[in-house]
Amino acid sequence: VWLVLEEKKIPYQYKEVNPYHKEPSFLALNPRGLVPTLEVSTADGHKPLYESTVLLEYLEDAYPNHGPSLYPNNPYDKAKVKIWADFVTSRIIPAFHRFLQYQPNTGSGTPEGLEKLRQEFLGKLVEFTREMDPVGPYFTGKEPVLVDFVLAPWAVRLWVFDEFKGGLGKPEKSEDQKVWERWGKWLEAVKGRDSIKRTTSDAQHYLPIYKR
Numbered sequence: 179v180w181l182v183l184e185e186k187k188i189p190y191q192y193k194e195v196n197p198y199h200k201e202p203s204f205l206a207l208n209p210r211g212l213v214p215t216l217e218v219s220t221a222d223g224h225k226p227l228y229e230s231t232v233l234l235e236y237l238e239d240a241y242p243n244h245g246p247s248l249y250p251n252n253p254y255d256k257a258k259v260k261i262w263a264d265f266v267t268s269r270i271i272p273a274f275h276r277f278l279q280y281q282p283n284t285g286s287g288t289p290e291g292l293e294k295l296r297q298e299f300l301g302k303l304v305e306f307t308r309e310m311d312p313v314g315p316y317f318t319g320k321e322p323v324l325v326d327f328v329l330a331p332w333a334v335r336l337w338v339f340d341e342f343k344g345g346l347g348k349p350e351k352s353e354d355q356k357v358w359e360r361w362g363k364w365l366e367a368v369k370g371r372d373s374i375k376r377t378t379s380d381a382q383h384y385l386p387i388y389k390r
């Protein structure tokens with residue numbers, strides 16, 4: 179959501195939330211207590227909204243003349259973008275967290291268990307990448323759309339696996355080589371966007387948070 183506010187150049191105020199001490203004023207806006215939460219201005223005053231994909235659709239509808247559209251024009255392509263944005267939130271992001279949080283050397287954790295989660299995560303990335311426009315660099319072609327922004331925050335944090343899991347473990351050579359090349363092209367394009375640079379801190383600032 180932050181990326182899209184930047185991409186569309188929508189004026190906004192950023193408010194930091196401490197997830198360990200959620201202020202009542204924040205919980206009043208979003209009873210789930212999660213970020214992102216937006217307080218938007220409407221004809222009836224300021225009102226809260228949450229759930230990132232809902233927020234992206236709201237920004238698209240509420241600011242139709244701000245920057246490029248988050249959807250392709252063609253109704254089929256638009257529907258496909260929604261399917262794969264759902265794949266990111268319901269499949270890729272949970273697999274990312276399962277892989278990152280698994281402890282192979284504590285409790286019932288095993289190195290084989292970790293390997294299984296690694297392959298599960300990599301498999302989801304392959305499945306996603308196979309759906310991309312073959313040339314790109316973005317999911318549907320030359321310009322990024324909603325699905326690119328939904329995955330981008332996780333994609334630019336893949337370094338956490340180098341730090342905590344001995345590497346992402348992308349195969350050096352495999353039958354999916356072409357798919358991984360396409361993934362690399364997508365990731366490079368995403369990392370190059372100003373919106374990413376303006377909303378991402380250096381890794382050193384995230385490390386203590388991931389270590390908790």
Ligand SMILES: N[C@@H](CCC(=O)N[C@@H](CS)C(=O)NCC(=O)O)C(=O)O
Pocket residue numbers: 197211212213214228229230231
């Ligand atoms: N489905 C929600 C998920 C939001 C969510 O899980 N946000 C996390 C940060 S990525 C959060 O606020 N965590 C704080 C907590 O769980 O207390 C969305 O897409 O907005």
